[in-house]
Amino acid sequence: RKEVEQDPGPFNVPEGATVAFNCTYSNSASQSFFWYRQDCRKEPKLLMSVYSSGNEDGRFTAQLNRASQYISLLIRDSKLSDSATYLCVVNPGSSASKIIFGSGTRLSIRP
Amino acid sequence: GAVVSQHPSWVICKSGTSVKIECRSLDFQATTMFWYRQFPKQSLMLMATSNEGSKATYEQGVEKDKFLINHASLTLSTLTVTSAHPEDSSFYICSATRQGGTEAFFGQGTRLTVV
Numbered sequence: 001r002k003e004v005e006q007d008p009g010p011f012n013v014p015e016g017a018t019v020a021f022n023c024t025y026s027n028s029a030s031q032s033f034f035w036y037r038q039d040c041r042k043e044p045k046l047l048m049s050v051y052s053s054g055n056e057d058g059r060f061t062a063q064l065n066r067a068s069q070y071i072s073l074l075i076r077d078s079k080l081s082d083s084a085t086y087l088c089v090v091n092p093g094s095s096a097s098k099i100i101f102g103s104g105t106r107l108s109i110r111p
Numbered sequence: 112g113a114v115v116s117q118h119p120s121w122v123i124c125k126s127g128t129s130v131k132i133e134c135r136s137l138d139f140q141a142t143t144m145f146w147y148r149q150f151p152k153q154s155l156m157l158m159a160t161s162n163e164g165s166k167a168t169y170e171q172g173v174e175k176d177k178f179l180i181n182h183a184s185l186t187l188s189t190l191t192v193t194s195a196h197p198e199d200s201s202f203y204i205c206s207a208t209r210q211g212g213t214e215a216f217f218g219q220g221t222r223l224t225v226v
Contacts, residue, residue: 043219087155103154
């Protein structure tokens, strides 16, 4: 079993739709969780951290479920500019000793 | 956010030559840097963890004699692809974290093409 697993997609949704991604992780002792966004041929950029209580940033909502060992990302009112690959990132320790990336979920928003 | 600069952003080299890629943390000290490789339509794969002042830790399947990593200072790590072959053509990305931090800051990536 992979340490971090994501549905690779692609997700192809119309503009304005709501879309959700899930990501599961195998190490129950994992400490920190993030969602990164990567555009084609670019480096990943932090979208948002994921906190135990869940957190929201504009149209984006991230949730953490420690019992089931998954994190989720919800995008509301999707825009064309949201088209990208979304990477689930897990840090098993208290410092960035070995960050683990999921394989990424490709999202394509159509007009 | 913190800035990590990677150079060059792209390079084309002949098969058999060596290529050096630099990763610099511009506004913070990075005791640990990470080197990743990404093939088209695939995710980032960790190659090695670069520790300042000590030997790098390589992931399983990554040849340490082929991918030489040097982390001589708190702001600079280099990856040298030795005797490059066409199958080494890929997107190489470095990342660094602040001491005690958990967020990874990425360099812009280096697209290597070996012909």
